[in-house]
Amino acid sequence: MDYQTHTLKNSEIGFRGPKIASLKKSEYFVCVGAAQTFGCFCEKPYPTLLQEKLQKPVLNFGVGGAGPSFFLLHDELLKYINNAKFVIVQVMSGRSENNALFNTLAGAGGILTKNSDGSMTTADDAYHHLLESEFRKWHLPFRKTIGLLGQKKAKKIVAESRSNWVNNYKKLLTEIKVPKILFWFSKRKPDYKEKYTDVNKLFGEFPQLVNKQMVEQIKQFSDKYVECISYQGSPQLLSSRFTGKPITIDNSKIHKIFTSKFTHNSYYPSPEMNEDAAKLLEPICQKFL
Template structure:
């Protein structure tokens, strides 16, 4: 999905999409995994960093997301592996070539991604926020899947499915972080803190804001597998007006579901990316001093 953002968002941002390696495959599309640029000029072992995450790491609607800001601050190249809708299993399952690039970096920043990317006993995920029913193999979006569960199940069963999903998410993160052999910085990047009270009225009351379904208890289960943990919680610059980069005038973007956006109310704003880069830089410099 990530490189498709370029098709819809061209008038707002040039994401400088490129191919890192034709051997690195996107498991959802079974095609080459296309990345957000700029493309690094060189990649010497240990002399670059890598950012793993979803659309928040990719930096939708943002000219300079935190991976680019960190490149400028640190003076070293970086690879932005942000992929719209991704969860931990997207990066860890059957992706040995990609893992080689990750482990050849000097350090990795791993975003805390959405819980709706994880499977459960009703729905199977390929590491993205899109499900396949185990009953008949038909596809369904994660929000619609949980809307069905809420509409047709009692509270006890809903809690069971939520617990299964979180458990699978935790196990996927543990597996991903175990596979990463270099220093790892786990990044919470959101408009909310991890602690929240879930309700069962509708999908939004169950999921809460990004990263959906993930609470403090769930984060605590994976923090110990990283070397550092950074929280960046902010609403600065939200909602972000969408501006045509050619005319300087307000514009609209139509997403893949036919919705028209006049402003960005979901993805981190440029101001939020600046805050994330500042928070990460402090930890990275601490890491570098210890080397």
């Protein structure tokens, strides 16, 4: 898929296009978020659909793996955000936050650096090993005890990541001076109960690690809050834009640390989910035009 990526003045980040003609004050709106806002495997993500519905250009500031800290680190983007008519801020993942064990790659990218030795790993692998602990060689009774200790340590790390996430969202939303819509876009409701038995039950569906309590803490820093909970059209069969035939995506071509291959998109929002998002957002956006 051709995402028509482009850069902006004073920024080296590649944003999804098409590039808009004018950046005059209040003549466009901005969508801030992660890959769900970028629109992976989607010809028309919700920012583009809203652009068509509202007849107003959009800057799509969706960056894969981003959390709130990414946009605080790249403060050159704030001038574009605060020059807009209004801003939609996606509720992003909590696994993109720094903590005592891991450091994210510039606040985005889905890759963590271990503070202990500087090696890189995925968030899934990092938290999986944290839960399992490093003492897998021991017999079951002792491994069970060590596993409980690992869960205790994991709870401390998760609490730290969540606290950093909330604080960074408060900072980001405070820095945004124009009207802002906080946007929950997921297959699940914010209210979920994590389990420390495996990484998937700990994270939950995107946005990973984020629960209702966290959302409630940051909602007051936005002007409006919108929830879109949808799984329409997921999983999405992936096909070539040239031939129309089914294709296989090899994630190792992005970075050797990723090993998955897939023929269906079951993670990122499908085109139908993006349509649901745009329908819910449109009437709220109209209030700020």
